[in-house]
Amino acid sequence: MRRPLKQPQKRITDKHDFLDGLPDDLVVFILSKVSSTASSPSEFINILLTCKRLNRLGLHRMVLSKAGPKVFDFKAKNWSEHVHRFLKQCVNAGNLNACYTLGMIRFYCLKNRASGLSLMAKAAMKSHAPALYSLAVIQFNGSGGTKQDKDLRAGVALCARASLLGYIDALRELGHCLHDGYGVKKNLSEGRRLLVQANARELALVIRSVTSASPSLSQSDPSSSLTWRAGDYSVCPLLSDYVYNVAVPEVQPVGLFMREWFEMGPGRVELGNGLRLCGHIGCGRPETRAHEFRRCSVCGKVNYCSRGCQALDWKLRHKMECSPEEVVVQGNDDGYGGVELVNDGVI
Secondary structure, eight states, X not given: OOOOOOOOOOOGGGOOOHHHHSOHHHHHHHHHHHHHHOSSXXXXXXXXTTOHHHXXXXXXXXXXXXXXXXXXXXXXXXXXXXXXHHHHHHHHTTOHHHHHHHHHIIIXXXXXXXXXXXXXXXXXXXXXXXXXXXXXXXXXXXXXXOGGGOOHHHHHHHHHHHHHTTOXXXXXXXHHHHHHTSSSXXXXXXXXXHHHHHHXXXXXXXXXXXXXXXXXXXXXXXXXXXXXXXXXXXXXXXXGGGSOBEEOOOOOHHHHHHHHHHHTSTTOXXXXXXXXXXXXXXXXXXOSSTTXXXXXXXXSOOEESSHXXXXXXXXXXXXXXXXXXXXXXXXXXXXXXXXXXXXXXXX
């Protein structure tokens, strides 16, 4: 009786790699989706290091143009010529987030004012809201120039464009300008409306971030609430009147980069000449000349690049650190305690 024939076993090396069978245009499309949703630079760069094909297609113009803002969330300690080159490649691909990020770094950190302004303007012309607002702050302060280079009307116009895009910082800044008649005709009712709108948008964002992170969080369960402590910038007492607090919305990565660059970066870049950083922890903008930023008129210890940054820092931290025993601070509609900004040396 004959033995049954044995079936030949397939070798592991004969397995087909489905990725090799995909056409380049489909792989580029997939990588574009990955770059637009990546949560960190390493998440995207690790893909480029996988193989030669992914490295080549990952640097395709379409993939780089779609990269999201978190792909550019670099740490100051990791700054190098390779990072600079990667940002320039993304800029050349037409990525607006890269234009804004590299523009801010060049303007404030590398002190290449003209190139930084050009990159931010490139993003602003394509309706990039953070770039529009940053240019507005530069106009308000005359950054990179003298005090006579301030252009309040241009700053208001840029804020107005960014606010139409729903950018919260621009809404808050424009509200303060209208409320105080700063660079524009005073309009109390419209200013208050914009401040309320900014706070409502901010509240919607932080509630959405909390509910997505902790779906079980509700008013009926106060024990699951987030607590706020002095010096802890991860939460904000926006809902302190309603039992629990909520997380602070994410700040622009480039703001954290600049603060790290000047405070904890390699060799710690010194500002010098009495220059100061903005007091808002999420901003990171430095002064480009002495007494460029304005100080809190109550304590005179903290300086801010804008009224919007002051309003945020008041809610986060400064409300508890200011000197209430010396000056009685009256609350107002936007919750920034009635503290005003004045130029250094002006009482």
